[in-house]
Amino acid sequence: MRRFSAVSGRAVPIDRENVDTDQIIPARHLKRIERDGYGPFAFEAWRRDPEFALNDPVYEGATIMLTRSNFGSGSSREHAVWALDGLGIEVLVGVSFADIFKNNCFQNGILTVELSGEDIDHLMGIARKTPQTEIVVDLSAQTVEVVGNGWKRSFQIDPFHKYRLLRGLDDISMTLEYVSDIEGYEQRRDNASLPSTAVSPQTNVQWRSNH
Amino acid sequence: MTGKTLLEKIWETHIVDSPLQEAARRDALREGGALDDDNMAGERPDLLYIDLHLIHEVTSPQAFEGLRRAGRPVRRPDLTLATVDHNVPTLARDQPNPDPLSAKQIDVIQRNAEEFGVTLFDIFDARQGIVHIIGPEQGFTQPGMTIVCGDSHTSTHGAFGSLAFGIGTSEVEHVLATQTLRQTRPKTMSVEITGELGPGVTAKDVILAIINEIGVSGGRGHVIEYRGKVIRNLSMEERMMVCNMSIEAGARAGLIAPDEKTFEYMRGRPHAPGEDNWGGALERWRQLPTDDDAQFDREISMDGSSMRPFVTWGTNPAQSVTVDGHIPHLQDVAKAERESAERALAYMDLAPGTPIREIPIDRVFIGSCTNGRIEDMRAAAAVVKGKHVARGVSAMVVPGSGLVKRQAEEEGLADIFIAAGFEWRDAGCSMCLGMNPDVLAPGERSASTSNRNFEGRQGPGGRTHLVSPQMAAAAAVAGHFVDVREMIA
Ligand code: SF4
Numbered sequence A: 001m002r003r004f005s006a007v008s009g010r011a012v013p014i015d016r017e018n019v020d021t022d023q024i025i026p027a028r029h030l031k032r033i034e035r036d037g038y039g040p041f042a043f044e045a046w047r048r049d050p051e052f053a054l055n056d057p058v059y060e061g062a063t064i065m066l067t068r069s070n071f072g073s074g075s076s077r078e079h080a081v082w083a084l085d086g087l088g089i090e091v092l093v094g095v096s097f098a099d100i101f102k103n104n105c106f107q108n109g110i111l112t113v114e115l116s117g118e119d120i121d122h123l124m125g126i127a128r129k130t131p132q133t134e135i136v137v138d139l140s141a142q143t144v145e146v147v148g149n150g151w152k153r154s155f156q157i158d159p160f161h162k163y164r165l166l167r168g169l170d171d172i173s174m175t176l177e178y179v180s181d182i183e184g185y186e187q188r189r190d191n192a193s194l195p196s197t198a199v200s201p202q203t204n205v206q207w208r209s210n211h
Numbered sequence B: 001m002t003g004k005t006l007l008e009k010i011w012e013t014h015i016v017d018s019p020l021q022e023a024a025r026r027d028a029l030r031e032g033g034a035l036d037d038d039n040m041a042g043e044r045p046d047l048l049y050i051d052l053h054l055i056h057e058v059t060s061p062q063a064f065e066g067l068r069r070a071g072r073p074v075r076r077p078d079l080t081l082a083t084v085d086h087n088v089p090t091l092a093r094d095q096p097n098p099d100p101l102s103a104k105q106i107d108v109i110q111r112n113a114e115e116f117g118v119t120l121f122d123i124f125d126a127r128q129g130i131v132h133i134i135g136p137e138q139g140f141t142q143p144g145m146t147i148v149c150g151d152s153h154t155s156t157h158g159a160f161g162s163l164a165f166g167i168g169t170s171e172v173e174h175v176l177a178t179q180t181l182r183q184t185r186p187k188t189m190s191v192e193i194t195g196e197l198g199p200g201v202t203a204k205d206v207i208l209a210i211i212n213e214i215g216v217s218g219g220r221g222h223v224i225e226y227r228g229k230v231i232r233n234l235s236m237e238e239r240m241m242v243c244n245m246s247i248e249a250g251a252r253a254g255l256i257a258p259d260e261k262t263f264e265y266m267r268g269r270p271h272a273p274g275e276d277n278w279g280g281a282l283e284r285w286r287q288l289p290t291d292d293d294a295q296f297d298r299e300i301s302m303d304g305s306s307m308r309p310f311v312t313w314g315t316n317p318a319q320s321v322t323v324d325g326h327i328p329h330l331q332d333v334a335k336a337e338r339e340s341a342e343r344a345l346a347y348m349d350l351a352p353g354t355p356i357r358e359i360p361i362d363r364v365f366i367g368s369c370t371n372g373r374i375e376d377m378r379a380a381a382a383v384v385k386g387k388h389v390a391r392g393v394s395a396m397v398v399p400g401s402g403l404v405k406r407q408a409e410e411e412g413l414a415d416i417f418i419a420a421g422f423e424w425r426d427a428g429c430s431m432c433l434g435m436n437p438d439v440l441a442p443g444e445r446s447a448s449t450s451n452r453n454f455e456g457r458q459g460p461g462g463r464t465h466l467v468s469p470q471m472a473a474a475a476a477v478a479g480h481f482v483d484v485r486e487m488i489a
Helices: A079-086 A099-107 A115-129 A159-167 A171-176 A179-188 B006-012 B018-033 B060-072 B100-115 B131-136 B152-160 B170-178 B202-214 B228-233 B236-249 B262-265 B275-285 B333-347 B373-386 B401-409 B413-419 B469-478 B484-486
Strands: A004-008 A012-015 A064-066 A090-095 A111-114 A137-138 A144-145 A151-152 B015-017 B046-049 B052-056 B080-083 B119-121 B148-149 B162-164 B182-184 B185-193 B223-228 B253-255 B300-302 B310-312 B321-322 B362-369 B394-398 B447-448 B461-465
Touching: A012 A115, A012 B119, A064 A115, A064 B170, A079 A099, A090 A115, A090 B484, A099 A111, A099 B170, A115 A144, A144 B236, A144 B253, A159 B401, A171 B182, A179 B015, A179 B046, B006 B162, B006 B275, B052 B131, B052 B170, B052 B300, B060 B100, B060 B170, B060 B373, B080 B131, B100 B119, B131 B236, B131 B401, B148 B152, B148 B170, B152 B236, B152 B253, B152 B262, B162 B185, B170 B182, B185 B202, B185 B228, B185 B275, B202 B236, B202 B300, B202 B310, B202 B321, B223 B236, B236 B253, B236 B262, B236 B373, B362 B373, B362 B469, B373 B401, B373 B413, B373 B484, B401 B413, B447 B469, B469 B484
Parallel strands: A012 A064, A064 A090, A090 A111, B052 B080, B052 B148, B080 B119, B148 B162, B185 B223, B185 B300, B223 B253, B362 B394, B362 B447, B447 B461
Antiparallel strands: A004 A137, A137 A144, A144 A151, B015 B046, B046 B182, B310 B321
16 A cells, blocks of 8 residues: 655545445446546546536646545445545545545545534635645644645544554555464354355256346 | 443454553563564554455455455455345346446456355355345344445344444455454444334334434444334344444444344254254353443434334435425525535425425335345235236336245245236346446436435436335335325225
8 A cells, every 4th residue: 555644736625515435436337346447437427517626627636635524425335435546536635434435545545634614614615716725634743734824724533544544554464463363363262153154056946037 | 330232242252453462462572672663553443353254246356356466365265255246137147148347247256256265156046145135044144243245234234233334345355364354443322212113114214214313424433223112123124124224324333132033033044053052152142232231322212103104305315204294495404404405306306395295206126135125025015916006107126135036936926016017026236226237217216125315326317215115115006105004004
């Protein structure tokens, strides 16, 4: 995973509550078996509206996405994060994020920053009125800063997430350092108490499809 | 000492590593000089063991690819079960799949299952079906377990008193490689439903009422434990329905304490403990329910006796109203939600003040991991028996698994549906998410027993109203929403 330090760039405003992952990437685009290539389909339906922020060339190259509360709700599809990554988004700044989506962001080195509703109002205003404004999100310092006008806020982040992001650590390698604990747990546990999925196929010979 | 909640009991028995253990290890390592001080913040979340990992074709290909690249095996193939459900066709399965991308995803999970030694309930396996239906059906889902799947409706399995939650594909890879997950312990929330449900009021209406009350992010960061008389009186399949939609309230998972009904439902299922181990299993399971003196982080209580059948009118599952109501006037919507209500009404093409019962529908979908079980089939069949789908309405029933389908055929339910003009399909997710050809055309309006009414969920431009199977069946017959309580009176 890539290391995250500080990101500075323009912010594109997605000024809606409860943006669900079906909007971020519709199900019909989940058929790919790769992790990339989803960017062109991000917000596909909303992009049909010429007024939608992502259609405005002024936000091209934005690395920060501004949003409201409960962003990323609904489906667990990590494709939603891959799609945002495909758009070049490195930081999401909003009031709140859905639990699974937030985990998926961290797994991909994308930072989610939670600020108050008033702070988001302020940033939305800036992103709309002066879209060229440079915003800096510094993970080490845990701050969001609007370059040039002195506006600065700090944010909270889970220390473990911060640690992982700053170092770009791969979760699986980290956990595999605990393999002896895992083995120990497996030995302590009464294995017979868990149902085994190692069962043979039951092809339904009577199987007949409807037409 | 205060008692523990069901969540805490499951959590604590699954901790593989926690910061507390780590403190001791760090001291030991530091003495040996092997650890740099900066390593591994002590605040890291617990490492939890996963007892059952369910897999499907859409969220797993990248995970297996990751394993392959790193040269890692699946740690516990014997605790991993795969199926195909999301994009399988529900018609003409013996013909080549018309969608090459879906066909490829199905091929890929077959290859991965074989290469990594994972059991797959494949498209022609009698037990194939929606991942959250087949786990309980086969007896794999058991009280006190930790269960994950790359799918948000994994919360369904919580109906058995197991901690079950959805994860993303990177976490799927993590579980495949390590059989564990690092997770922050969620907060606990008790949702108590008192009283008794009236006739025609279902588990679907209970969860829609809860989501309407607490909102689509009301459960964020929490595991909800559903309690109270109404929940105790629900059947196991109804409890699964309630837990299924926990994610629609933003919760991490839903839980219901196991009781005699749970054990009764499980007994004799293919992978439930056999008679020899049954007594021991019961003894363990009976320890699980939340202690009387346990504390929840948050508690709410609602009266089930006053609940009525719900219909969603908007584009999130909290935007709903009882069937005797009408589309809200914007001035009656809370200020913070007005803008999204306005947007939803425009998308749904609905005018404020319209009575719910006057909304005409084009399509009916009965199925999904929410309402695709045998009791749902029975409930819907009872409403349509001897009647016919209204002119201009196209209606389909998609059983949740191959075994549900077979049982419904044996019970004569399929004949009832077919005689009433419904299409009777093969098992899969189907029009719940529209990855296969079962989709709404732009502008079409459906009464659907699934769980999400998001914009475009059932097809681009499609308009979804979430209802119970009874309400969907009644709407199919009438051609518009009706109060099912009047039909069964
Ligand atoms: S039926 Fe719908 S909600 Fe359930 S697993 Fe399938 S797509 Fe997801």
